[in-house]
Amino acid sequence: MPELPEVETIVRGLKSELVGQRVKEFRFLSPHLEKEQLPGSFQPATYKGRKILDIRRRGKMIIIEFEGRLGWLVHLKMTGQLFLTEPECKIDKHTHALLKFYRLKKELRFRDIRKFGFLNCLDLTQIEGKIGNDLGPEPLEIDLASFKRLLKTHGKKRLKNWLLDQKIIAGIGNIYSDEILFRAGLNPFRLAGSLTDREATRLYRAMKRVLKEAIAFKGSSISDYVDASGERGRFQERHQVYAREGRLCPRCRQEKIIRKKINGRSTFFCPGCQD
DNA sequence: AGCCCATCCTGTCCGC
């Protein structure tokens, strides 16, 4: 479900309400998250009485830091949600974990229809190790020269796959890769190493612009995504190509948006003005 | 090395 802009929106919302709050209770509501805990994980009871010190994002991962170097490493995958709600609000069968606080009336819930997501209870050192090994740089922090270098070092990959590869750049998913390539006017089948210097600069600027704009609109809500307060995003109204097969291209107004599969993922683009 | 496909799981939508 969520990509960088959605995860960033969730993290900002959670951070503003939860930093400084002390845990009264943490429990799993269904067996699957508990069963998937990695070796060396902490029991939920370990978290009781600890304050939340920080909440941050790395790529599409969410890291919640508790006192005593305890953490949560959360990935929402396709349908995961992490949101605050009133305790009276009904808990359905897709809600898998619950966190209550002493002072805050609202509770934090982890809900995930397809169960692809994870919530791992680990030591901060383990979390940082996992993240450091698996993820490429942040798209909103990388500089132009490093970006161009990455295009060359993974030059045989198609642009679509290059953008989706979390080890190259962390945080972009299927919606934003299409929107970025449209904004840059680049064909998703092009090889990363084939871009001219000017095209590479265009891609870099499109990436920053699309992601920043999407964050300003609080992400895209296609079906399940909601932010930390359960609100939907509005960037889906600004999508130029994603899920707009058959519609007239908003740039050239000549060709229609088409859909092709790349690596099993639906890819939407304009065959006229994306070369 | 990189592409394609299946896989994890549940829900929705579309055509017959």
Place this chain on the structure above:
DNA sequence: TGCGGACAGGATGGGC
């Protein structure tokens, strides 16, 4: 209305 198949924001691993 029911049923089967395709598809969905992610990531991984096997085969080619």
